[in-house]
Amino acid sequence: MNDNILRIAIQKSGRLSEDSLKLIKECGIRFDNGAGKLKTDATNFPAQILFLRDDDIPGYVEDGVAHLGIVGENVSEESNRNVDTVHKLGFSKCRLSIGVLREHDYNNVTDLEGKSIATTYPRLLEKYLSSNNVKAQIHEISGSVEIAPSIGLADAVCDIVSSGSTLLSNGLKEVETIFRSEAVMIASKHLSDVQKDLLDQLLFRIKSVQAAKNNKYILLNCPTSAVESITKFLPGMRAPTILPLATEGWCSLHSVINENEFWENIEKIRQAGAEGILVIPIEKMIL
Numbered sequence: 292m293n294d295n296i297l298r299i300a301i302q303k304s305g306r307l308s309e310d311s312l313k314l315i316k317e318c319g320i321r322f323d324n325g326a327g328k329l330k331t332d333a334t335n336f337p338a339q340i341l342f343l344r345d346d347d348i349p350g351y352v353e354d355g356v357a358h359l360g361i362v363g364e365n366v367s368e369e370s371n372r373n374v375d376t377v378h379k380l381g382f383s384k385c386r387l388s389i390g391v392l393r394e395h396d397y398n399n400v401t402d403l404e405g406k407s408i409a410t411t412y413p414r415l416l417e418k419y420l421s422s423n424n425v426k427a428q429i430h431e432i433s434g435s436v437e438i439a440p441s442i443g444l445a446d447a448v449c450d451i452v453s454s455g456s457t458l459l460s461n462g463l464k465e466v467e468t469i470f471r472s473e474a475v476m477i478a479s480k481h482l483s484d485v486q487k488d489l490l491d492q493l494l495f496r497i498k499s500v501q502a503a504k505n506n507k508y509i510l511l512n513c514p515t516s517a518v519e520s521i522t523k524f525l526p527g528m529r530a531p532t533i534l535p536l537a538t539e540g541w542c543s544l545h546s547v548i549n550e551n552e553f554w555e556n557i558e559k560i561r562q563a564g565a566e567g568i569l570v571i572p573i574e575k576m577i578l
C-alpha cells in the first residue's frame with residue numbers, strides 16, 4: 292500500500308455528496324469524477340477519492356483502507372469505530388430526535404418506558420435511554436423510519452430531523468433531541484508521517500476556505516476624524532488599511548468583517564460616519 296498518498300472517502304450519492312465534493316474542489320484539489328466512478332486520483336495533490344455508502348466510511352477509516360473520511364457525526368458516533376474526528380465541516384447540520392404520533396399526550400422521556408422505538412441509530416438511542424433510566428424496546432430498521440408508528444410497527448421513532456417536514460407529513464411530533472450533528476472529517480489512527488503532513492496541508496486549506504466564507508472584505512469612505520471609532524468595529528486581521536482620498540479630510544478604510552456580526556456592525560459604522568460602503572466576498576483567507 293502506498294503510504295505517500297491520502298485516500299479520502301466521501302459519500303457516493305446522498306445528502307453529504309455535493310458539499311463534500313465542493314469542499315475538496317475549493318481546497319484546490321482537482322480530479323475527474325465522471326458518473327459511475329467509484330475511485331479517482333487527484334491530478335495536483337497526492338490524494339485518491341473513494342465514493343462509498345456513508346455507513347461504510349467509519350469502518351474503512353478505522354481499518355486504514357481509507358485514511359480520511361467525510362461523514363455525519365451521527366454516523367461516526369453510531370459506528371463506534373476507533374477513528375479521530377479531526378475537523379467539523381459546518382454542513383449537513385441536523386439533529387437526531389425522538390418523534391411520536393401527534394395525538395400522543397407526551398410529557399417527558401419517562402413516557403417512553405416500555406414503548407417500542409424504531410430507529411436506524413440503535414446505539415445512540417440506547418445510550419440516551421439508559422442515561423435517562425428508561426427501558427424501551429429498540430426496533431432497528433434501515434430506512435423510511437418515520438412510517439413506523441402509523442403502520443403499527445412501533446410507538447415512536449428516533450431519526451434525523453432538519454426542517455421537521457418529514458415528521459410533520461407522517462403525523463409525528465418531535466419530543467426529544469438526543470444528538471446534534473454536522474459533517475465531520477474523520478482520520479485513521481495509523482497515518483504515516485507523510486500522510487500526517489498531507490492531512491495538515493489539507494486542514495490548513497479547509498480552514499482557509501471556511502474563514503473566507505465567514506468573512507467579507509469591506510471598503511468604505513469616512514472623515515479622517517471618524518477612523519478611530521470605525522476601527523473599533525473593524526479591527527481587521529491585524530489592523531485596517533487606511534488610504535487618503537483626493538478630498539482633504541477624508542480617507543478610504545479597508546478591512547474584513549465577520550458574517551455573523553455583519554448587520555449589527557454595519558449600522559454602527561454608518562452611525563460613526565462611514566459612507567460608500569462596499570462589501571466583497573473573499574475567496575480564501577489565510578490566517
Ligand SMILES: Nc1ncnc2c1ncn2[C@@H]1O[C@H](COP(=O)(O)OP(=O)(O)OP(=O)(O)O)[C@@H](O)[C@H]1O
Pocket residue numbers: 302303304305306307343344345346362363364365366383384385451452453454472473474
Ligand atoms: N434532512 C437532512 N438535513 C441535513 N442533513 C441531513 C439530513 N438528512 C441526513 N443528513 C445528514 O447527511 C447524512 C447522509 O444522509 P443520507 O440521507 O444521504 O444518508 P443515507 O441515505 O444513509 O446514504 P447512503 O446511501 O450513502 O447510505 C446523514 O447521516 C446526516 O448526517
Ligand SMILES: O=P(O)(O)OC[C@H]1O[C@H](OP(=O)(O)OP(=O)(O)O)[C@H](O)[C@@H]1O
Pocket residue numbers: 306434435437450451452453454455456457458
Ligand atoms: O426534517 P426534514 O427536513 O424533513 O429531514 C429529515 C429527513 O431527511 C433524511 O431523509 P432523506 O430525505 O435524506 O431521505 P432518505 O430516507 O432516503 O435518507 C432523514 O432520514 C429524514 O427522513
Ligand SMILES: [Mg+2]
Pocket residue numbers: 344345346
Ligand atoms: Mg447510509
